[in-house]
Amino acid sequence: MTRVNPSLLTEARLPLWRAITGFAMLAIFLGVLAALAPIYLENYQLARYVHTLGAAPSSQAMPDEALRSEVAARAHELHLPVVPADVQIDRANGKLHVQAAYHVQMDLSLYAINLHMSAR
Numbered sequence: 001m002t003r004v005n006p007s008l009l010t011e012a013r014l015p016l017w018r019a020i021t022g023f024a025m026l027a028i029f030l031g032v033l034a035a036l037a038p039i040y041l042e043n044y045q046l047a048r049y050v051h052t053l054g055a056a057p058s059s060q061a062m063p064d065e066a067l068r069s070e071v072a073a074r075a076h077e078l079h080l081p082v083v084p085a086d087v088q089i090d091r092a093n094g095k096l097h098v099q100a101a102y103h104v105q106m107d108l109s110l111y112a113i114n115l116h117m118s119a120r
Contacts, residue, residue: 032108039104039115042078046100047119049074054098064089071100071119080104080117 050071053059059067068084075082082102090097100119105112 035106035108036113036115039080039106039117042080043117043119046071046075046078046080046082050098050100050119054096060096067098071098075100075102075119 053067053071062070065084067089068087071087072082072084080102081104082100086102087098087100090099098120102117104115104117106115107113
């Protein structure tokens with residue numbers, strides 16, 4: 001039978017300043033995540049719309065300017081800064097490909113973030 005040194009059984013405690021720092025960093029991370037999540041969700045919704053618009057047979061006959069305006073209008077409903085000039089339309093091999101590339105500037109309290117987004 002092996003004997004265990006009793007001094008090894010003492011509990012190793014985390015210093016209080018490390019625990020506070022860890023929780024503060026976790027709170028900052030969750031705050032940034034909460035601030036950015038709505039923009040990414042709105043971009044996801046726009047990407048789904050652009051995808052269904054490109055796949056719809058009725059949009060094949062629409063002129064490019066009408067498609068650009070429709071994508072920009074939907075982005076405006078989602079509070080995204082997309083203008084018709086940000087929408088690229090490609091009609092290759094009988095298929096319609098619509099893409100919107102734009103950027104969103106987020107001003108967090110200490111840092112400004114420029115998010116480059118794309119909806120395909």
